[in-house]
Structures are given as structure tokens and as C-alpha cells.
Amino acid sequence: MKIVIIGGVAGGASAAARARRLSEEAEIIVLERGPHPSFANCGLPYYVGGEIASRDKLLVAPVAMLRQRHRLDVRVRSEVTQIDRDNQTVSVHDLDSGKTYIESYDKLIIATGASPFRPPIPGIESSRIMELRDLGDADRMHEAATARAKQAVIVGAGFIGIEVAENLVRRGMHVTIVELADQILPPWDREMAMPIEAHLRKHGVDIRLNESVQAFEETEHGLTVQLQSGETLSADFAVVSIGVRPESQLAADAGIKCGERGGIRTNAQMQTNDPNVYAVGDVCQVSCFVSKATVQIPLAGPANRQGRIAADHIFGRMSAYRGTQSSAVVGAFEMTAAMTGLSEKLLNRAALNYEKVYIHPSDHAGYYPGATQMTLKLLFDPQDGAILGAQCVGTNGVDKRIDVLAIAIQAGMTVYDLEEVELCYAPQYGHAKDPINMAGFVASGVLRGDQPIVHLDTLHPSTRDEPFLLDVRTEQEFAAGHIPGATNIPLETLRERTGELPVDKKIVAYCQVGQRGYMATRILIQRGYEAANLSGGYRLWSNSMIDRAD
């Protein structure tokens, strides 16, 4: 068996290593265009920022190790320029010698990844416009950031844009992010991205939303960046991080079927339309685990596992890829944002029914020092309660809750299951009723009709049917800030003061996080009022209202 693998990093190297474990006899050739296989793509921003001090750390499995330990025929600076499926060969361009040769295969694995998208903006070809995909890119950015650069413009506020922003700030640079959408982290729901946005701003990052770059222009010592709005920014360099495109041209040219957005199509065993050709990682399209729609989501975990699955299938093991769930996490200074499954935005786009709840629990028991508040948004099926997605933002314990919910989604659990799950508890780690249970309580209450809620986005003042807005927090909390038009009756006195409420209007109660608002609705509904709780409370409202001019 002779296996040729194109691309030697996350998906390719994993396929190769697994193939070797399954077969000592197979001939396994890894063809990698760059100078290093198996490097830590995900660590690149932190090398730029100095958090990862040594470049060597990024070489997860150096060539020598892959050769000795896994007996892999790793060939770096070797670009595959053509696939000939009829003859089962590839053309390899040796970038050092400049020569091209033919290599045959029994099975071919395409793991070419995805390359940063470079929009056709005037001036984009300048050497001062950078992107961050490989070690060469990281070296250039590292050099610029440590040598002399003072200002950078980052185009695109996705995960990589945010990570690069944080790391350039760490280097003492002034960073401006230019983002076309009206929020950072565009696939996220806006209100969940806002706390991270505010936090980045607090750390000095200048964020321009609803904005785009019209042109780059080199100056004597730098770059000017012309924005759509007319403004001009100056920078030592710019970083373009507006997404990636599957490197599938090679495959497409060989008649390997690709989807509309360029990703290679495969079955669950990662086989393409040619049974001798597999494709894994960012170069593939995948199905969304939740919606089953075809998507393209570049993530290291899926790439690694797909590589393993392809190797499995070659050697007769029927492991199957189950679809990508979009589990992802990003750090920004001391904050963390994580998600799994679908966002509300994507549920809407997929025209799927959903309900949502927000809670703002602390990461561990409030009575133990150091507790920090997080915001957790849970999206679920209004019919059967199946969990569809979750987003969480906060300081500590965020990745833990999203990982737990990621498993719950994998297992097909419902919000009723979350009520009952038993997580480990001691005061420095969580709660006797963990945020996960709490999200289950709230969501189940909503579905059972015990906890009617309304959402901020349906609260926008309308002339007809305007509800009576009831703030049940303390007088002090109310005085410190409230939603315009609200009347204050603290929860503790509500039972005595229901006479002050209109009987002909729906009452929307709210508190700081949602819990007292819920208790107020319990009191009111049982007294015959039509009442609902504003999910997420004042905190969510104020998050969404953050004045960006601040």
C-alpha cells in the first residue's frame, strides 16, 4: 500500500501518523509545500505577541521525529502541482531544486488546508500587508512587531483578527480593527460578542464596525489605509484576516467534486468522489452537526480527527465523521468567549425554530473569593427542548461550560436533561446548581410555561400593545440606571403593591440578571396578571447598549 498525502500539518500529519500505526508496511509519503510539517498554526499569534517565546515550540513534530518515530517519508518544500487520477500519480515540484517529478499512489489524501482570503483591494499586494497562516507569515509579523512598528490595522474581527490584535497590543502597538459587520466575531450573536468588544476597547484596541478598506497605499515608512467612510488610517503594516478559502483548486482541476464554496465533498469516511482519493481538514466541506447543512468551518480538532478517519478507512476501519459542531474558543486579554452548535444568527439563516435563554451566573460559588460573572446563552428547540447551540463569555470557567454543552449536543440531550446533570462541585470550582443546571432550569421553565419570557429584540417600543415595564430591583439599583420607561417596585414589596400595576396591560418584569424578574412573574401570573420576564435582564440590555463612542 502506497499512500501519498498532500499537506503535512494538522489533517495531513495526523493521517500519516495514524496510517503508520495501522500499517508498518505501508509506504507513506507526506508532501508539504512549506519548510515545516506539523507546526502549531494556532500558536502563531502568541509567538507574534511573545507569549510563546521560542519559535521552536511551534514545531510540534519536527521532520526528524516524523521520520524516525513514524518512519514517514516527509518531503518539505514539495508542492504538488497536479493530480492525475487516471494514472494515480501526482506531480511534485521540489521548490529547492526547482525540479518536478511524478509520484504514484494507491491512496491519496488531500490535506491542503485553506488559505487566507485576499480581497481585491487596490494596494493589497504591498509587502506591508500581512496575513497569518504559516511560520513564514509569523516570522514577518514577529519581526515587524518587535523591530519598529507602532501601529497596525487589522482587517477582519474574527478569531484570528482578535488574537492578532491582542498580541500586537502586548507588543505595545496601537491596533485598529476594521470590520465590515456591525459587530466583532461575525458568526456570533451580537449581544454575546459585545462584552469582548468592550473589553478589547478597554485595552486600547480601536474597533471600526460597519467599515471596510477601500485602498492601501504605501508611504515612505508605512502604509495609509483608506476606509469606506472616508477616513484614512496610517499604519506600519496591516493584517488581513477576513476568512479563509479551501485550497481545493488542485483537486478541482483533477475532477474531484467540490461544493459551491469551494470545499471538497466527501462521505463520512472522508472519501471524495474518487474512492482512492480522500480529503481532510480545512479543504473540505462538512455537514453541520446540528442543522445538517453543508458548511465550511476551519478548525484544528476536526482536521486532526478527519485525518485519523481517512487513515482508518484505508486500513479497513469504519470510523465515521459525524459533522462539525463549531465548538470554538477565543481569548482576549483575560476574557474568554466560547461557542458550540449554532448561533441565533445561523439558526435564523437556516430557518430553524428555536427559543433562547440568557443567564449570568458566576463561574464558582459567590461566597468563595474570585468568582467572576459570565453570560451564557442557550439556544434550543421549542418543541422537544433539544439543545441547538450555546455561547458563553466571561473570565473564568467559560470553556468548561461550553465543552459540557458541546457533549450535551453530541449526545442529543435536551434542556430537561440539563436540569438533572450532576457536575462536580466544590466552592472554588462551580455551584451546587451549576450554570449548566441553571440554564436547564430556566429553559425547561420556559418550555413548560412556568417561566414566560420576552426578549430584548421584541421589546422595542411599539405604539400598540406596549407592555408595562416593571423593574423589580432595589431602589438603589434602579436609581443607578434602568431601562427607559420602567417603573420600579422591588421584588420584596411586590406582593403588597400589585395594586399599582395596570390590569389591562401585559407586564414585562426585569431585574439585573433575570432571576428576580422570574420570581416577580411567578407572583404576578398567580395573581391573574399577564406577565413575562425579560430574559437576560438589565445586564443584557446594558451590554447591548454599550456606547461605542466611549
Add this chain to the structure above:
Amino acid sequence: MKIVIIGGVAGGASAAARARRLSEEAEIIVLERGPHPSFANCGLPYYVGGEIASRDKLLVAPVAMLRQRHRLDVRVRSEVTQIDRDNQTVSVHDLDSGKTYIESYDKLIIATGASPFRPPIPGIESSRIMELRDLGDADRMHEAATARAKQAVIVGAGFIGIEVAENLVRRGMHVTIVELADQILPPWDREMAMPIEAHLRKHGVDIRLNESVQAFEETEHGLTVQLQSGETLSADFAVVSIGVRPESQLAADAGIKCGERGGIRTNAQMQTNDPNVYAVGDVCQVSCFVSKATVQIPLAGPANRQGRIAADHIFGRMSAYRGTQSSAVVGAFEMTAAMTGLSEKLLNRAALNYEKVYIHPSDHAGYYPGATQMTLKLLFDPQDGAILGAQCVGTNGVDKRIDVLAIAIQAGMTVYDLEEVELCYAPQYGHAKDPINMAGFVASGVLRGDQPIVHLDTLHPSTRDEPFLLDVRTEQEFAAGHIPGATNIPLETLRERTGELPVDKKIVAYCQVGQRGYMATRILIQRGYEAANLSGGYRLWSNSMIDRAD
């Protein structure tokens, strides 16, 4: 509807609060013997140690809040002395006035918890023998630890014993733990408790295993503690933490059915044999979620949720308790140990079939600073791969992995599912192949026969069939320490040196953590050798060999 609740902390207060939310009209009386309802039991050790500086923090829901917000009739210092089921009344002894009165109920909820077991040791009645259950206990211990005490003896090395030990050390005291078993954390598997034991010793805690107290004797300024071994310790005070017993006498006296170990029996709605009487929390026996056996596991999460379930059932909601899973976590200085499901010990006791694997991953990517190593033990069904239990010990990310596995157990997932789960990844949070995936890979490999393993406990030198022990680490690693009798052939050279191996013996390969050992077995098996990997590797071996005299 008139509901009377006996006991006003975790289970009782939760039942009361939920009942109020479900019914504004119900009369809800909470009878609590102590001076405070709703206090943070789990925080007590940290108040003793000063980590929680203010005692007020421990009063999670003060009486005034329960009265005003939840309109509960909370009566503290009110001990129920009798239950009369025929007349549906309880006798209440008002500890302040000394008077006793009768209170009727429609539904009764018993949430009396469990009290620390005081063994019948001579001298146990001394006021210098403490336990830690309530605020009064904490006050006494706090006073002793801050005022003058220099030395303490703790009897029992369970969760509470360890937490108290840590906190007394924080107060500058010298602490000796006396434990009857041959390990700390007795329900745990020994090799998984050893790293915490070693860590406690490193922090100066003197741990005496296989040891018990024969007698306590008061001296002029303290206490002498006579040990079974003949030794005598002196101490300012002793803490007895050898487990708790359900406070079920009151119930038993009223004909409420209890199990063999004293816990009240209930159905899944927490109803006792009397449909008007519910029992929740530590006073109950429960079924083990995994083995379905009857167990008694005192945990705050289950107590809280059971309280909620009892209230639900009273008001016609059919939520059901699913059994207790033993998810628990304990911190000891900067280390964490957590578990969920059954330990190997308990699986053996239940005579259940199982297989186990050990891995030692880091909490996050090794190339990102601050990664720390953990040991994760996964127990699973050898037939279908169902996850039966997990234990994890390390510095960071331990509670996260156990919570994820707790959900996996709840969901009935198998080790094959763990291979495929998609957790969120960025280098400061985890791995592209998270420890959870990795445990899945290893366990699935074992079940598929791709990864034959042997365990330390079957490796003990036997005269017949002694395997050939092959250390595949580097020469330097081997020189620094190896398992007696092992031969060193580094993995990188193994393919060339198989000639040095005996052909008539089973070969047991090992490395530091298990991964290279596995690769070695892949090489050997495919060359016709009978080979297996020593699960957990040299690290587990050396953990188990820690010289306790150190």
C-alpha cells in the same frame, strides 16, 4: 396546601424556594434546628482557613431574604422531635423558649441531612474533639485555629478531612492526618489518590495510613492522641471526619422506611413510603446512576436538585431523580482531584466487568506557556464501551474534563463517542485532540484490539510467564530511573533492533506516559511479536511507588 419542611439548608431551602415559585398560596413552613438556614456548608473549611474572610458570606440566603423574597415561614432554632403521620403533624421544640408545639402538614419534606459519625473512642467527648458540619462547628474551629493552636490531628482523609487539613496548614498549623485505609480519599483508586497524598505531604501534612486512633486524652493545654500503632501524637485539637450518617432516626421512629445503612428510601419523585412525606438530600439513600445499586452519597448538588424535585411533585410536575453519579471534586493547595461515576474499587465491589486506561495529557497545548500535566483514568465496559467512571488529578483543567465525562456518562456515551466529540480548542484552553478525545482513542484502541495493554497490578513478578519488559524511552530517561528488570531500546531505533528481543516471551513495552509504548507495540505486533503496552507508563508506576517515608 400546607407544606412543612424539616431542615432548612441545601435540600430543604431549595424545596421551599421552588415550592413558593410554584405556588403563591401554599403555606410553607421551614423548621431548622440551627440558628441559620441556607448556609454554605461547603464553604466552612475555607472560612476556617481564612480564604473566605467574612463569616457573613457563608449565609447564602439569610432568614430575612427567605421571608421577604420567598415569603417562607422560616423558623430557626426549631427542632422537630416527632412526626405523627396519622394526624399529619410534627412536634416542634423551640430551642429558645424551650416550649414544644404541634404543627400540622398536608405534605412533609424531610431534609435533615447527615451528621458526622463519632466513633466510640475513649475520650471522644472532649471539647477538643471537633467536627465540621455547621456554622457553630466552624466558629469553634476558626477560633481555635486563629487564637493559639499549633498542632491538629485530623481523623479521616476524605474530602472534608483534606479540605480541613489544607486550611489549618494555611493558618500555620502542623497537621497530621490519621487514616484507617492504605490511602487518602478511600473511595478513590489508590494510584489516583497518590499524587494528592504526595502533594499534601509536600505541603507539610503528616499522613498516617493504615492507622487509627485508640484514645484521646485531654492534657492541661491540649490533647494526646493514642494511635493503634502505639505512637502518641499531641495536638491542640482533633477533627473527626470519617464520614456522615443520615439523620433519619426521626423518620424511622415514625415508620418511614429506611435502608440498611440508615438512609430514607424514596421513589424517583422523592416520596417515601408515606405519599405525603418526602425526603431529600443526605438523609436519603439513592441509587447509583451507573450500577443502580443503593448507595448513600452526601453531595450538595443532588440535595439541591432533590429538593426541587419534591416540590415539583407536590405541585403536579413529574420531574424525576435519576440517581447519583458521585461527581465530586476536591482542591488541595494548587492541585485538584475530581471523579465521576464508579471507581475501580467500587466496580470490583459491585462485581461489574470493566476495562481501564490511563493517560497523562497536559491541560492545554504544550507549546503554550503554563501547561501542566494531569493523570486521567477512564473506566469502561469491555463489551460495549459504555463509560463507567473517571478520575482525574492534576493542577489545571481537571474539573473541566470530569464534568465533560459526567455528561458523557449521563448520556450513556461510549468510549467510541469520546473519539469523535468536538470540544472547543485554542492553545491556552486545550488541545486539538483534547484529553477527552485522547482517552477515547486509547480506550477504543484497547477494545478494538489495536492497542493491547497490561496493567501494573498484573505485572507483579511471577515466576512463570514473566514478560520481557521493554523500556522504549530515550537512554537518558532510562538512566534517570526505570522499572526494575526492564531493557531499554528507544522507540526511534526499535525497528532496527527487534533482533534483540526474545521471540518466545510476551513483550510488555512502556514509556513515560504510554504513548511511545503504544507505538512500540504497534511495531512489534505487526512483526509477529506478542506485545502489549503498560497502561499509564512509567509515570503511573512511579506514582504508585512514591516512597511514603520521603
